[in-house]
Amino acid sequence: xxxxxxxxxxxxAGGPVVQLVDVSKVFGGSAGRVEALSAxxxxxxxxxxxxxIGPSGCGKSTLLRIVGDLIPATDGTVTVNGKPARDAxxxxxxxxxxxxxxxxxxRTVQKNVELPLEILRRPKPERExxxxxxxxxxxxxxxxxxxxxxxxxxxxxxxxxxxxxxxxPAILLxxxxxxxxxxxxxxxxxxxxxxxxxRTGTTVIFVTHSIPEAVFLSTRxxxxxxxxxxxxxxxxxxxxxxxxxxxxxxxxxxxxVTRVREALRxxxxxxxxxxxxxxxxxxxxxx
Amino acid sequence: MSVAVTTPSGxxxxxxxxxxxxxxxxxxxxxxxxxxVWQLVVSIFQIKQFILPGPIAIAEAWQEDLPALWxxxxxxxxxxxxxxxLGVSAGLLVGVLTARFATARESLMPFAIAANSVPILAFAxxxxxxxxxxxxxxxxxxxxxxxxxxVMINTVRGLTSVQPxxxxxxxxxxxxxxxxxxRVRVPNALPFIFTALRLSTTLAxxxxxxxxxxxxxxxxxxxxxxxxxxxxxxxxxxxxxxxAAAIGIGLYVLVVALERLVMPWYGSRDEVx
Amino acid sequence: MPSRxxxxxxxxxxxxxxxxxxxxxxxxxGAKWVAGDPWRFESFLGTGIxxxxxxxxxxxxxxxxxxxHVWWIVEEFASVDAxxxxxxxxxxxxxxxxxxxxxxxxxxxAVVGLGLAIVIVHVRFLERSLVPLLVVSQTIxxxxxxxxxxxxxxxxxLGVAAVTSYLTFFPVxxxxxxxxxxxxxxxxxxxxxxxxxxxTVLWKLRLPSSTAYLFTAFKIxATGSxxxxxxxxxxxxxxQGLARQIxxxxxxxxxGPSYLWAAIVIASAxxxxxxxxxxxxERWVLRDARPxxxxxxx
Numbered sequence: 015x016x017x018x019x020x021x022x023x024x025x026x027a028g029g030p031v032v033q034l035v036d037v038s039k040v041f042g043g044s045a046g047r048v049e050a051l052s053a054x055x056x057x058x059x060x061x062x063x064x065x066x067i068g069p070s071g072c073g074k075s076t077l078l079r080i081v082g083d084l085i086p087a088t089d090g091t092v093t094v095n096g097k098p099a100r101d102a103x104x105x106x107x108x109x110x111x112x113x114x115x116x117x118x119x120x121r122t123v124q125k126n127v128e129l130p131l132e133i134l135r136r137p138k139p140e141r142e143x144x145x146x147x148x149x150x151x152x153x154x155x156x157x158x159x160x161x162x163x164x165x166x167x168x169x170x171x172x173x174x175x176x177x178x179x180x181x182x183p184a185i186l187l188x189x190x191x192x193x194x195x196x197x198x199x200x201x202x203x204x205x206x207x208x209x210x211x212x213r214t215g216t217t218v219i220f221v222t223h224s225i226p227e228a229v230f231l232s233t234r235x236x237x238x239x240x241x242x243x244x245x246x247x248x249x250x251x252x253x254x255x256x257x258x259x260x261x262x263x264x265x266x267x268x269x270x271v272t273r274v275r276e277a278l279r280x281x282x283x284x285x286x287x288x289x290x291x292x293x294x295x296x297x298x299x300x301x
Numbered sequence: 302m303s304v305a306v307t308t309p310s311g312x313x314x315x316x317x318x319x320x321x322x323x324x325x326x327x328x329x330x331x332x333x334x335x336x337x338v339w340q341l342v343v344s345i346f347q348i349k350q351f352i353l354p355g356p357i358a359i360a361e362a363w364q365e366d367l368p369a370l371w372x373x374x375x376x377x378x379x380x381x382x383x384x385x386x387l388g389v390s391a392g393l394l395v396g397v398l399t400a401r402f403a404t405a406r407e408s409l410m411p412f413a414i415a416a417n418s419v420p421i422l423a424f425a426x427x428x429x430x431x432x433x434x435x436x437x438x439x440x441x442x443x444x445x446x447x448x449x450x451x452v453m454i455n456t457v458r459g460l461t462s463v464q465p466x467x468x469x470x471x472x473x474x475x476x477x478x479x480x481x482x483x484r485v486r487v488p489n490a491l492p493f494i495f496t497a498l499r500l501s502t503t504l505a506x507x508x509x510x511x512x513x514x515x516x517x518x519x520x521x522x523x524x525x526x527x528x529x530x531x532x533x534x535x536x537x538x539x540x541x542x543x544x545a546a547a548i549g550i551g552l553y554v555l556v557v558a559l560e561r562l563v564m565p566w567y568g569s570r571d572e573v574x
Numbered sequence: 575m576p577s578r579x580x581x582x583x584x585x586x587x588x589x590x591x592x593x594x595x596x597x598x599x600x601x602x603x604g605a606k607w608v609a610g611d612p613w614r615f616e617s618f619l620g621t622g623i624x625x626x627x628x629x630x631x632x633x634x635x636x637x638x639x640x641x642x643h644v645w646w647i648v649e650e651f652a653s654v655d656a657x658x659x660x661x662x663x664x665x666x667x668x669x670x671x672x673x674x675x676x677x678x679x680x681x682x683x684a685v686v687g688l689g690l691a692i693v694i695v696h697v698r699f700l701e702r703s704l705v706p707l708l709v710v711s712q713t714i715x716x717x718x719x720x721x722x723x724x725x726x727x728x729x730x731x732l733g734v735a736a737v738t739s740y741l742t743f744f745p746v747x748x749x750x751x752x753x754x755x756x757x758x759x760x761x762x763x764x765x766x767x768x769x770x771x772x773x774t775v776l777w778k779l780r781l782p783s784s785t786a787y788l789f790t791a792f793k794i795x796a797t798g799s800x801x802x803x804x805x806x807x808x809x810x811x812x813x814q815g816l817a818r819q820i821x822x823x824x825x826x827x828x829x830g831p832s833y834l835w836a837a838i839v840i841a842s843a844x845x846x847x848x849x850x851x852x853x854x855x856e857r858w859v860l861r862d863a864r865p866x867x868x869x870x871x872x
Contacts, residue, residue, distance in 0.1 A: 327699065327702045327703035328702070328703045328704070328705075328706040328707050330703065331703040331704065331707065332707060407586060407587075407590045408589075408590030408591070408593045408594050409590070409594060410587075410590070411586075411587035411588070411590045411591040411594075412590065412591045412594040412595070414849075415591055415846050415849065415850075417797070418793075418796070418797040418800075418845045418846050418848065418849035419841070419842040419845040419846060420797075420800055420801040420804055420841050420842070420844070420845045421801075422801055422804065422805060423804065423816075423820055423837070423838045423841040423842070424838060426820060426823065426824040426827070426834055427834065427835075427838065429824075430639070430640055430827060430831075431635055431640055499713075502713065503712065503713050503714075503715060506715040506718075507715040507717050507718065510715055510717075510718040511715075511717055511718060511720075511805055514805070514808055514809070515808075515821075515824065516824070522718075523718070526718065526722065527809060530722050530725045530809065531725070531809070533725070535722065538722050539722070542718060542719055542722070545714070545715050545718050546713075546714040546715070548715075549713040549714045549715050550710060550713050550714065552713075553710075553713035
């Protein structure tokens with residue numbers, strides 16, 4: 015297997031890849047105003063793996079969609095890859111993976127991966143080569159001609175990841191992609207994802223419910239509070255880069271998991287102090 | 302690594318057709334049994350040919366009057382096909398336009414659903430007047446109107462019932478409306494459209510034949526059946542009905558074949574089986 | 575508590591339908607204005623306004639025979655025949671007669687269809703042999719056989735009932751088979767854990783799971799019964815039903831086209847009415863059910 019390293023186009027020299035300044039989101043509508051997000055400040059540097067974790071309804075998925083310009087922010091600025099979020103979407107700077115694989119039944123696995131390339135009107139040989147390379151990357155090369163329903167849930171998600179990487183995006187947005195899988199498959203997929211991340215160098219923003227998963231995967235864990243969603247803590251994960259099965263048994267791992275858990279619990283109280291110090295830490299990495 | 306993976310169908314086409322035919326054995330057995338019993342009952346109990354001629358008598362009548370039957374069948378078939386083409390293409394066109402514009406949907410869909418429950422056949426005399434009794438177009442229009450509404454309704458439903466996650470995905474690709482239409486909505490709509498197409502074959506056949514009952518040239522299936530029945534010549538009526546049934550089944554099989562061609566991925570998910 | 579959609583939202587389909595009907599009527603008269611027969615009214619609809627308009631074009635489809643003025647059709651309802659009864663009364667009476675036949679056929683067909691489906695679902699051999707036959711026979715234009723059955727059976731109402739039950743029975747059987755199988759397998763496991771016998775499973779699990787499918791079929795069958803009743807009446811010479819009225823309208827068309835159109839209006843009302851009735855019953859029966867997912871909204 016050719017070991018091509020696929021480097022994504024990083025952010026403009028030095029600057030953060032994603033920058034959120036005072037972002038808030040209010041949903042209007044007949045049910046009344048719902049304040050989903052409040053005063054979010056976050057900076058993410060190139061090559062980071064940042065997890066968003068929080069109780070249900072804390073707005074982490076909403077935040078992810080704001081970064082992806084799938085829904086607009088009510089207030090604040092969102093800069094992705096040095097541009098406004100909308101431009102980043104139009105330039106296809108990111109790839110997205112949802113909780114459900116969202117594969118098209120009427121296409122083969124390979125053609126599903128080719129979808130974004132077709133939309134960009136890449137010529138056929140290039141599309142096919144790229145799709146095959148991506149399938150190799152997620153180790154599904156021999157399933158190119160299968161139909162989505164013939165694959166297991168974990169395999170379908172890998173196809174979705176392959177598709178998300180097809181355009182060599184600078185950023186990968188992932189919304190609880192492994193939420194529907196069983197624990198063992200999940201842990202395997204975590205390893206897979208880290209391997210892919212290592213190969214491509216893409217910046218990843220990862221929404222999850224699972225504390226162990228967040229700690230295992232990330233370079234930083236962003237803890238959010240319940241509605242209105244605020245960042246209550248940002249925790250550096252200083253585990254060695256080369257993570258594997260043994261990492262899960264390290265003492266430091268358990269310490270960090272406990273820290274995240276405590277941050278979540280105290281976040282339920284939601285104090286302004288916690289938010290302020292979180293904001294400082296969130297911005298600490300910006301240039 | 303993972304379990305529960307099936308390979309793409311490696312069986313040859315012949316093997317697949319073979320197994321498909323085998324599914325039909327019990328049904329064919331019941332059908333043949335039914336025909337045999339029917340004939341026996343008629344012969345043994347000497348039921349007057351009046352009401353229910355035996356299958357053999359029908360076969361004889363068929364043979365006797367074949368030229369007239371055949372002429373009537375081809376005439377009616379032309380009406381049916383014209384009606385199908387007109388109704389289905391109009392239904393598709395209006396369906397696509399309606400799906401595109403939300404305001405059109407809100408008014409046209411309820412109308413189409415209500416209009417679909419109107420006994421369109423009651424309009425047959427009007428069409429006869431407009432186009433002329435002797436003009437096959439008058440019956441073709443009945444068939445066309447009957448097909449139009451189900452096709453239109455199903456086209457709209459198929460184009461609009463896309464899963465929201467797929468639309469989000471396309472939005473993340475900054476894909477334009479036309480792209481979304483082409484790559485997501487149309488493939489999603491195909492199963493719906495084919496359901497309507499299958500229904501249309503039956504509806505068009507009914508529309509043409511029953512339309513002919515009202516008034517039509519002698520050499521048409523509807524008039525043939527009506528006249529033969531009027532003279533209590535039931536073997537001939539049934540012989541003609543066999544032709545009518547053959548048209549219905551034949552067109553249906555054509556649509557199913559087309560469906561397999563256009564949607565090879567679909568499989569038998571939606572069947573009753 | 576299930577939420578009731580606000581009245582304004584529920585009225586939308588009705589409003590949408592009325593808008594289209596209105597547009598059609600306007601197009602109707604508009605076409606006549608542009609290309610029909612001359613409009614000569616001394617006192618238009620009794621208002622005292624005189625209209626004297628010659629359309630610039632002259633197309634046969636829009637003349638007064640083929641496309642009578644809308645208000646003529648309305649007036650036809652009020653017009654009185656030799657015995658002093660209004661056309662409306664005559665047509666409504668005929669419509670009710672046809673409706674009764676249709677309803678009887680619908681009831682028989684629904685019961686037989688459901689019963690057959692229950693048997694088929696429980697007997698494996700029947701399932702494999704009958705279901706393909708049923709699917710195929712749906713493609714046969716059953717209505718085309720109607721005249722035969724009606725003449726053959728000689729008792730007119732029996733023939734019509736036979737035809738309409740046949741038309742109902744098919745969609746109901748197919749839908750019921752699907753519905754009776756469409757339960758959640760885990761719910762079935764639950765029933766098995768209670769050592770529930772087949773009848774209990776039928777009543778408590780299969781039938782409730784199949785209501786959505788059944789109602790879809792009922793809507794189709796309701797429309798089919800009306801059509802079947804009219805078509806069945808056609809060759810039978812039955813004088814009390816709508817088919818007779820339509821035939822009369824046909825015969826006298828060139829003298830007075832409005833009668834046929836009036837009969838068609840009543841027939842349409844019958845069809846729509848039957849559909850709406852089933853829809854309302856469905857709404858009531860399924861009033862506490864989980865709301866359907868978006869998209870497949872009728």
